[in-house]
Amino acid sequence: MKSLLIPAIVVLSLCASVCGMRAAETPPYLDASQPVETRVEDLLARLSLEEKISIIHADSKFTTPAIPRLGVLRRWLDDGPHGVREDIGPDTWNPAGRTDDFSTAMPAGICLAATWNPYLGFKEGEAIGQEARARGKDIMLGPGVNILRTPLCGRNFEYLGEDPLLSGVMCSGYIRGEQSQDISSCVKHFALNNEEFDRMNINVEVDERALREIYLPAFKAAVQQGGVWSVMGAYNQLRGQHCCENDYLLNKILKDEWGFKGLVMSDWAGAHDTRECALNGLDLEMGTEKQYDDFYLAQPYLDLLKKDDLPLAGLDEKVRRNLRVMFATHVFDAGRKTGSLNTAAHQAVARQVAEEGIVLLKNEGNTLPLDAAKLKTIAVIGENATRLHAHGGDSSGIKAFYEINPLDGIVKRAGEKVNVIFSEGYRKDGGADLTERAVAAAKSADAVIYIGGLNHDKGFDCEGADRKDMKLPYGQDELIQKIAAANPQTIVVLEGTMVEMDAWLDKVPALLQAWYPGMEGGNALARVLFGDVNPSGKLPATFPKKLSDTPAATFGPSAYPGTNGTVTYAEGLLVGYRWYDAKHIEPQFPFGFGLSYTTFKYSNLKLIPSDGTNGILTAQFEIENTGKVAGAEVAQLYVHEKNPALPRPEKELKGFKKILLQPGEKQTVSIPLDKAAFSYYDDGKKSWVAQDDTFEILVGGSSRDILLEGSFNLTAN
Numbered sequence: 001m002k003s004l005l006i007p008a009i010v011v012l013s014l015c016a017s018v019c020g021m022r023a024a025e026t027p028p029y030l031d032a033s034q035p036v037e038t039r040v041e042d043l044l045a046r047l048s049l050e051e052k053i054s055i056i057h058a059d060s061k062f063t064t065p066a067i068p069r070l071g072v073l074r075r076w077l078d079d080g081p082h083g084v085r086e087d088i089g090p091d092t093w094n095p096a097g098r099t100d101d102f103s104t105a106m107p108a109g110i111c112l113a114a115t116w117n118p119y120l121g122f123k124e125g126e127a128i129g130q131e132a133r134a135r136g137k138d139i140m141l142g143p144g145v146n147i148l149r150t151p152l153c154g155r156n157f158e159y160l161g162e163d164p165l166l167s168g169v170m171c172s173g174y175i176r177g178e179q180s181q182d183i184s185s186c187v188k189h190f191a192l193n194n195e196e197f198d199r200m201n202i203n204v205e206v207d208e209r210a211l212r213e214i215y216l217p218a219f220k221a222a223v224q225q226g227g228v229w230s231v232m233g234a235y236n237q238l239r240g241q242h243c244c245e246n247d248y249l250l251n252k253i254l255k256d257e258w259g260f261k262g263l264v265m266s267d268w269a270g271a272h273d274t275r276e277c278a279l280n281g282l283d284l285e286m287g288t289e290k291q292y293d294d295f296y297l298a299q300p301y302l303d304l305l306k307k308d309d310l311p312l313a314g315l316d317e318k319v320r321r322n323l324r325v326m327f328a329t330h331v332f333d334a335g336r337k338t339g340s341l342n343t344a345a346h347q348a349v350a351r352q353v354a355e356e357g358i359v360l361l362k363n364e365g366n367t368l369p370l371d372a373a374k375l376k377t378i379a380v381i382g383e384n385a386t387r388l389h390a391h392g393g394d395s396s397g398i399k400a401f402y403e404i405n406p407l408d409g410i411v412k413r414a415g416e417k418v419n420v421i422f423s424e425g426y427r428k429d430g431g432a433d434l435t436e437r438a439v440a441a442a443k444s445a446d447a448v449i450y451i452g453g454l455n456h457d458k459g460f461d462c463e464g465a466d467r468k469d470m471k472l473p474y475g476q477d478e479l480i481q482k483i484a485a486a487n488p489q490t491i492v493v494l495e496g497t498m499v500e501m502d503a504w505l506d507k508v509p510a511l512l513q514a515w516y517p518g519m520e521g522g523n524a525l526a527r528v529l530f531g532d533v534n535p536s537g538k539l540p541a542t543f544p545k546k547l548s549d550t551p552a553a554t555f556g557p558s559a560y561p562g563t564n565g566t567v568t569y570a571e572g573l574l575v576g577y578r579w580y581d582a583k584h585i586e587p588q589f590p591f592g593f594g595l596s597y598t599t600f601k602y603s604n605l606k607l608i609p610s611d612g613t614n615g616i617l618t619a620q621f622e623i624e625n626t627g628k629v630a631g632a633e634v635a636q637l638y639v640h641e642k643n644p645a646l647p648r649p650e651k652e653l654k655g656f657k658k659i660l661l662q663p664g665e666k667q668t669v670s671i672p673l674d675k676a677a678f679s680y681y682d683d684g685k686k687s688w689v690a691q692d693d694t695f696e697i698l699v700g701g702s703s704r705d706i707l708l709e710g711s712f713n714l715t716a717n
């Protein structure tokens with residue numbers, strides 16, 4: 001142990017160098033021209049045992065300590081994932097009360113996923129990265145990529161939907177964008193944090209195939225395609241061991257199998273035992289309420305190391321991973337990016353993500369887009385028309401520079417010639433008078449834009465608790481019916497995540513799903529409503545008709561929310577559309593669904609075997625815009641295996657592409673497929689297998705709108 005301590009004389013000379021000695025004496029770790037690994041080893045060798053310990057745990061709610069003698073700065077972490085959260089703490093969850101901690105509020109993760117546009121993922125990540133740097137941050141706690149297993153999970157809005165491929169592609173773009181700004185992203189919550197019920201402790205029992213095929217791929221993509229530098233462990237347990245100190249997840253899968261070289265941090269208060277943290281892959285302990293010296297990876301760890309009860313090599317490995325992230329983000333380097341806040345470009349990204357993420361679910365008789373020139377009076381009805389959401393939802397909430405609510409956006413876009421009247425319609429403690437006024441407003445207008453749905457109150461779309469059902473709250477089902485009876489031109493806009501709609505869906509001609517569209521959301525929504533933007537969002541998750549249709553509800557409380565501290569994922573692989581396909585259940589709106597103001601024609605599918613250099617196969621087809629306005633289409637490619645050795649889902653998304661087409665324009669779309677597109681996880685062999693078989697290639701505009709089909713024989717050769 002002694003040999004790791006640096007003699008005083010060396011310390012003195014290093015201090016002098018950090019404090020500004022001649023360039024020739026710059027130690028390797030401060031020399032930006034040196035390879036990262038050289039710098040890591042150099043700095044590691046200069047740290048005392050105590051300094052090493054200081055690097056692997058917090059010294060305030062969102063920081064780790066500085067080591068001034070070596071020029072190691074305090075590291076600042078912040079939530080994530082929808083912008084840079086206001087400053088908290090230092091030792092409580094209360095806001096720090098600053099006036100300089102605003103940020104651009106991006107649309108929620110599920111809205112980003114609904115764009116199906118990885119480029120926008122990159123742009124959003126890049127903008128948040130720039131703001132994080134301008135706010136002096138080093139690591140941003142996002143994106144969140146836990147799979148939507150049940151509509152009831154309180155954090156579904158933060159995540160990227162039900163499909164592993166879509167989540168992985170979208171998060172990789174986001175991470176690359178964010179990390180391009182000298183910030184580390186921190187993908188979370190690894191893994192299986194699919195409900196908020198008993199989230200600190202619930203034990204997840206899931207079969208190996210579902211783990212590998214459904215719950216892990218987005219994380220794997222974050223590591224291998226996004227190149228993410230930090231990973232946050234989840235609060236819950238997997239197979240009896242907390243995820244922040246889960247040997248199988250952290251050591252075996254993340255680090256050994258996937259080759260992750262960055263750091264694993266705990267979720268806040270997600271660590272439970274010094275020895276397990278030390279041995280099972282945790283590299284940074286954050287967030288507990290106790291004295292920072294008492295953290296599992298602080299004094300208790302130091303004590304065990306000093307007694308030779310735990311290996312020093314384990315500590316070095318943790319420090320190495322922390323240092324690697326510092327060097328990767330240029331913490332020590334002149335010229336580290338300094339970022340920018342609330343620029344016009346960031347506002348534009350926020351608006352564009354919302355515009356492309358809003359999903360048109362119903363549009364009978366071309367009710368939309370609205371023509372302002374033909375309308376005298378519009379009644380905007382519903383509490384969500386004026387309610388601000390950006391600050392809500394808990395850790396993902398943002399102190400937004402501003403927030404355009406739907407009413408603001410509609411008033412501005414409708415223009416002076418249109419009379420826009422507003423009626424609240426419902427609220428938490430609302431009464432019959434609100435309904436009466438709303439119905440009267442509806443009667444007096446040419447069209448109604450009803451803006452309701454959920455909000456970020458605890459028990460809806462909010463961290464720390466799940467929803468109790470899938471219903472619209474505050475009597476909205478009855479309200480919408482009354483409004484639609486008063487005015488058949490009622491357009492429903494829902495904010496939040498999925499709800500049951502059977503009570504009124506057939507009584508309204510148009511429906512838009514607007515999620516939580518961020519601080520430019522009102523403008524984006526108005527531009528969609530009035531046709532300045534042609535909607536191109538597609539659902540990143542199935543909207544079931546009713547809760548009892550969902551897989552997690554079918555198997556009773558042991559499958560959700562869990563009994564006796566354990567939740568068993570009895571549906572296995574059949575998550576999201578995989579379930580509705582297998583059980584022949586008609587969803588309200590299928591995965592991948594979304595309408596447009598134009599129409600698209602798919603044709604001419606060709607399956608072109610690769611020449612061996614690039615994957616296995618390229619699916620090529622044409623899409624033509626057969627309508628009168630420009631529009632973007634998300635073409636989706638699903639694969640079905642004919643005779644699988646192990647049961648496989650009916651079809652699985654294996655590729656997609658979003659293309660913009662002018663009226664009459666036709667484009668050829670190519671989607672390459674590699675071996676992974678045909679593989680399943682064989683739990684017997686403990687590896688991915690693509691077997692010789694016939695595969696059907698299904699291409700279309702949603703998981704239930706397959707327009708082109710081809711088949712392909714995969715052989716070992």
Ligand code: BGC
Nearest residue numbers: 079080141188189267268395
């Ligand atoms: C959440 C994380 C968040 C952390 C810090 C936890 O309660 O689960 O997502 O990053 O707090 O705010």
